Amino acid sequence: MNFLEFAKKYDTPLYVYDFNHFEKQYNELKQAFKARKSIIAYAIKANSNLSVIKKFASLGSGADCVSIGEVKRALLAGVDKYKIIFSGVGKRDDEIKEALDKDILMLNVESEAELKRIDEIAKSMNKEARISIRVNPDIDPKTHPYISTGLSENKFGVDIESAKKMYIYAKKSKNLNPIGIHFHIGSQLTELNPIKEASEIVANLVRSLKAINIDIKFFDIGGGLGIKYKDEDTIKPYDYAQAILSTLSGLDVTIICEPGRFLVGNGGWFLTKVLYEKINGDKRFVIVDGAMNDLIRPSLYNAYHKVEVISSVKNPQISKANIVGPVCESGDFFAKDIEVPQTNPGDLIVIHSAGAYGFTMSSNYNTRPRPCEIAIEDGKDRVIRRRETFEDLIACEIDYLI
Ligand code: LLP
Numbered sequence: 067m068n069f070l071e072f073a074k075k076y077d078t079p080l081y082v083y084d085f086n087h088f089e090k091q092y093n094e095l096k097q098a099f100k101a102r103k104s105i106i107a108y109a110i111k112a113n114s115n116l117s118v119i120k121k122f123a124s125l126g127s128g129a130d131c132v133s134i135g136e137v138k139r140a141l142l143a144g145v146d147k148y149k150i151i152f153s154g155v156g157k158r159d160d161e162i163k164e165a166l167d168k169d170i171l172m173l174n175v176e177s178e179a180e181l182k183r184i185d186e187i188a189k190s191m192n193k194e195a196r197i198s199i200r201v202n203p204d205i206d207p208k209t210h211p212y213i214s215t216g217l218s219e220n221k222f223g224v225d226i227e228s229a230k231k232m233y234i235y236a237k238k239s240k241n242l243n244p245i246g247i248h249f250h251i252g253s254q255l256t257e258l259n260p261i262k263e264a265s266e267i268v269a270n271l272v273r274s275l276k277a278i279n280i281d282i283k284f285f286d287i288g289g290g291l292g293i294k295y296k297d298e299d300t301i302k303p304y305d306y307a308q309a310i311l312s313t314l315s316g317l318d319v320t321i322i323c324e325p326g327r328f329l330v331g332n333g334g335w336f337l338t339k340v341l342y343e344k345i346n347g348d349k350r351f352v353i354v355d356g357a358m359n360d361l362i363r364p365s366l367y368n369a370y371h372k373v374e375v376i377s378s379v380k381n382p383q384i385s386k387a388n389i390v391g392p393v394c395e396s397g398d399f400f401a402k403d404i405e406v407p408q409t410n411p412g413d414l415i416v417i418h419s420a421g422a423y424g425f426t427m428s429s430n431y432n433t434r435p436r437p438c439e440i441a442i443e444d445g446k447d448r449v450i451r452r453r454e455t456f457e458d459l460i461a462c463e464i465d466y467l468i
Pocket residue numbers: 109112130153213215250252253254255288289290291324325326327328363422423
C-alpha cells in the first residue's frame with residue numbers, strides 16, 4: 067500500500083480499504099463451510115459503505131442488518147433479498163412493515179413482545195412473516211464486556227424455554243413462519259469453546275423443535291470471529307466451521323454466518339497527518355488531524371490499534387508519546403505512551419486494522435466533516451465516499467434561515 071501517495075492525492079484524514087483483502091477473507095470463510103449449504107451474511111454495521119456492500123454482494127454474500135436503513139443499503143448495493151436478515155432488539159413498527167414489504171429472508175426476533183407485534187403487523191398486511199428467534203445461550207464469550215452479548219445479563223435474545231414457547235406460538239399463527247434460529251454471543255471472539263458450546267445448546271433446541279414438527283431451515287451462528295489487532299491468537303475459519311458442523315449432526319439446515327470484523331477489519335487503514343508536537347510537563351504529545359470523531363475505538367473501548375509513524379526526520383530520536391486529535395476531550399487519543407520517532411508537521415501516521423467499526427462509528431462531533439473513503443482494488447484506487455463539507459454538515463438545519 068502506498069500510503070504516502072494516497073495521503074497526497076486524497077488528503078487526510080482518510081480511510082483506505084483493500085477490496086482484494088475483503089475478497090480473500092470472504093472466500094476463506096465460505097470455503098470453510100463448503101461441506102454444507104451456507105450463506106455468509108456480511109454484518110453491514112462493521113462498514114456500511116455501499117461500494118463495500120456491493121463488493122460482497124458480487125461475491126454472493128447476504129447481509130445482516132440492524133435497521134431498515136441497513137436493509138435499504140443492502141438492497142441498493144445489490145444483495146439478493148432472500149439473503150437479507152433484519153436483527154435488532156428494538157424494531158419500530160414502520161421498520162417491521164417495510165421489511166415485510168421488501169420480502170427479505172427473515173426478521174430475527176428478540177423478545178416475545180416483538181413476536182406478537184410482528185404477528186399483528188403481518189396480519190394487518192395480510193402477509194406471512196418469516197422469522198428466526200435469537201436465543202441467548204448464556205455463555206461467556208470471554209471478550210470485552212461492551213461487545214459480549216450472549217450472557218443472560220445482556221439485553222439480547224431470549225432464553226431457551228421462552229424461545230420454545232415463542233416457536234410454538236409462531237407455528238400456530240397464520241401470519242408467522244418460523245424458519246430460522248439465531249445466536250450471537252459476542253464480537254472479537256478468540257476462543258472457540260464458547261462458540262461450540264453455544265452452538266450445541268442451540269442445535270439441541272432445533273432437535274427438540276423438530277420433535278414437535280417445527281422445522282428449522284436456517285441455523286444462524288451470528289458473527290464475532292476475532293482478528294489480529296496486536297498478537298491475539300485468532301480462530302481459523304476452518305476450525306470455526308468444523309466446530310459448528312460437529313454440533314449439527316442429523317440436522318438438515320443451511321448455515322448462516324454473519325461476520326463483520328473478520329471480513330473488513332484488517333483490510334482498512336486510517337490515515338492522519340501530524341499537525342504539531344508539544345510537551346506538557348514531562349508528557350510528549352503528537353497532535354494529528356484525525357480524531358476520536360473519525361475513529362472512536364481507542365477512546366470508547368481503550369482498543370489497541372497499531373500506529374505506524376512515517377517520520378521525515380533524518381535519524382529521528384525516539385521517545386514515548388501520546389498520539390492525540392484536536393477534539394476537546396481528554397479521551398481523544400489513538401495511542402498512549404508508545405515509542406514515537408520525532409516528527410515534522412505533515413508527517414503521515416497510519417492506524418491499522420481500521421476497516422471495521424471505524425467509519426461507521428464516526429460522527430460530526432466538533433463540527434468535523436467525516437473523512438474521505440477510498441478503495442484499492444487490483445492496484446487501482448478510487449473514491450467510494452467523498453470527504454464531507456461544511457455544507458453537508460448543516461444541510462438539515464434550516465430553521466435559522468427563517
Ligand atoms: N451479528 C450480530 C447479531 C451482531 O450483533 C454483530 C455485532 C455481528 C453479527 C457482527 O459481529 P462481528 O463479526 O463484526 O464481530 N463496535 C464494536 C463491535 C460491536 C459489534 C456489535 N455486533 C467494536 O468496535 O469492537
